[in-house]
Amino acid sequence: MTFLVIIIILAFIFDYINGFHDAANSIATIVSTKVLTPFQAVLWAALFNFAAFFISKYVYGEFKVGNTIAKSVFEQFITLKVIFCGLVAAISWNLLTWWYGIPSSSSHTLIGGFIGAAVANAHGSFDVINYSKVLPTVYFIVLAPLIGMIVAFIITVIIVNICRKANPYRAENWFKRLQLVSSAAFSLGHGGNDAQKVMGIIIAAAMVAHGLIPDLKSVPDWVPFACFTAIGLGTLSGGWKIVKTMGSRITKVTPLEGVSAETAGAVTLYLTESLGIPVSTTHTITGSIIGVGATKRLSAVRWGVTVNLLWAWILTIPISAMLAAGTYFIVSLFI
Numbered sequence: 350m351t352f353l354v355i356i357i358i359l360a361f362i363f364d365y366i367n368g369f370h371d372a373a374n375s376i377a378t379i380v381s382t383k384v385l386t387p388f389q390a391v392l393w394a395a396l397f398n399f400a401a402f403f404i405s406k407y408v409y410g411e412f413k414v415g416n417t418i419a420k421s422v423f424e425q426f427i428t429l430k431v432i433f434c435g436l437v438a439a440i441s442w443n444l445l446t447w448w449y450g451i452p453s454s455s456s457h458t459l460i461g462g463f464i465g466a467a468v469a470n471a472h473g474s475f476d477v478i479n480y481s482k483v484l485p486t487v488y489f490i491v492l493a494p495l496i497g498m499i500v501a502f503i504i505t506v507i508i509v510n511i512c513r514k515a516n517p518y519r520a521e522n523w524f525k526r527l528q529l530v531s532s533a534a535f536s537l538g539h540g541g542n543d544a545q546k547v548m549g550i551i552i553a554a555a556m557v558a559h560g561l562i563p564d565l566k567s568v569p570d571w572v573p574f575a576c577f578t579a580i581g582l583g584t585l586s587g588g589w590k591i592v593k594t595m596g597s598r599i600t601k602v603t604p605l606e607g608v609s610a611e612t613a614g615a616v617t618l619y620l621t622e623s624l625g626i627p628v629s630t631t632h633t634i635t636g637s638i639i640g641v642g643a644t645k646r647l648s649a650v651r652w653g654v655t656v657n658l659l660w661a662w663i664l665t666i667p668i669s670a671m672l673a674a675g676t677y678f679i680v681s682l683f684i
């Protein structure tokens with residue numbers, strides 16, 4: 350029972366760091382366009398991260414993304430030690446990428462950690478992986494930013510053509526106001542997608558320990574409530590190193606483009622949440638920012654920065670898996 354409590358606490362720590370690490374996703378464009386101050390922006394994003402709890406529970410009616418995470422490894426290979434080591438690896442990779450200002454995926458580091466520890470527990474066998482759950486997530490490493498990019502490109506082109514004869518000063522003021530709406534919409538998507546991942550881990554731990562909860566349809570309300578609160582508090586803390594990368598290093602963003610990027614990101618997140626696919630909010634908003642930058646000219650996107658981000662995305666799952674496997678062997682010496 351003590352080990353289960355430690356894992357739940359560790360899961361909430363990961364959830365907090367997830368919000369801290371991914372705060373840039375929700376606030377980067379709204380800060381870079383000076384619509385809100387950094388503190389106002391994280392407060393705004395944190396509020397809607399938490400509000401996503403009510404959307405998931407009462408609009409969607411279930412927590413599909415959390416179920417996908419919990420079932421990414423077959424039940425017979427899940428132990429408390431596997432979950433513990435997966436969380437330790439995920440937290441380590443998140444903190445490392447935050448330190449270097451790399452907007453990597455908290456979703457994929459959690460899945461990688463979970464899988465890596467399970468494979469180590471099975472003495473190197475990859476039969477532990479539930480490919481029907483994991484492969485769609487892997488596909489969306491490419492598809493999520495691509496969808497965000499295409500939708501953002503289309504939205505930007507439509508808006509530019511509609512507003513071609515508008516007064517530039519008045520139009521910019523309107524788009525600054527609209528950024529509050531688009532940022533809130535994206536933060537709702539971020540909270541709904543990311544907080545559920547930790548719920549999946551907690552449910553998996555409870556099932557292993559005592560068979561307490563069969564799935565997320567019967568989860569006690571305190572679990573999602575606590576998860577959404579933790580990610581909201583993490584977002585409130587802000588991850589300023591990553592804000593700089595997301596808000597200005599990929600491409601210079603105007604209020605109009607900020608609205609387009611955040612709206613495209615929100616659409617992508619709502620779509621994937623309805624499908625129960627855990628995607629990276631980082632990948633999604635990055636693709637959306639690239640999409641709005643490409644409407645000006647391809648050279649407006651700093652492709653060197655983008656290529657570095659792509660490498661971080663590709664390496665996240667395997668590195669997290671190796672970290673978790675290494676952690677498992679170390680922990681096995683003592684437990």
